[in-house]
Amino acid sequence: MLGFSAGILGGVTLVDILPEAFDFAKEMSLSPLYVSYGVALGFFVLLLAERYLLATDEIHGGHFHIHGKPVLDPNHGLVGVSALTFHGLMDGFVIPVGFAAGPEVGAVVTFAIVIHQIPDSFAALSLALSSTDSRRQAILYVLATAIDTPLGIGIGTIFVGLGNFMIPAGLGLCAGTFIYVSAVDLVPELKHRSRSALVIVSMIGGFLLIVALSLFLPPV
Secondary structure (H helix, E strand, O other), X not given: OHHHHHHHHHHHHHHHHHHHHHHHHHHOOOOOHHHHHHXXXXXXXXXXXXXXXXXXXXEEOOEEOOOOOOOOOHHHHXXXXXXXXXXXXXXXXHHHHHHHHOHHHHHHHHHHHHXXXXXXXXXXXXXXXXHOOOHXXXXXXXXXXXXXHHHHHHHXXXXXXXXXXXXXXHHHHHHHHHHHHHHHHHHHHHHHHOOOHHXXXXXXXXXXXXXXXXXXXXXO
């Protein structure tokens, strides 16, 4: 599932988001660097957040190692919820920016987010079970990681409302976060955890699925 998610995130970045961002910048007579700066900002925001704000030995990009013995550490849970919530906010932010660029781009981006939310939801559940024995606290952890994406959608909607000139930078920002999650979080974790050819096949399958969706979804 993580391999499939990595392939989808890489595919939607390379096939949909970046080409659309550069085309949008060209239409608005903006420098291509406008998009590139957005990519760099998205990448380094996640890098700095994980490195200095959300650092813990048990977190790899919000995807948690499942332990045989529960950790039962409140700090572990709090930091983990922060990491997953931050990722969820960025996931939500992408959706309105994608639809602002075009309905077909928004549809593909939303599909990628939905698929990516599946392993993130497993991560949230494993976090809740491993960091507390309180049923109420576990429910709060899962709830926090469930409302982050809708909040991100609201933030993204406000961002798009500032003007069309924000869209190329916003798409670049989205691309930077997707590149980070796919190339820095998921792929190294998969290489560390599994040497199975099925992982590689699932990554390629995720990428090709995005290519197929992009080819068959007609422009609106």
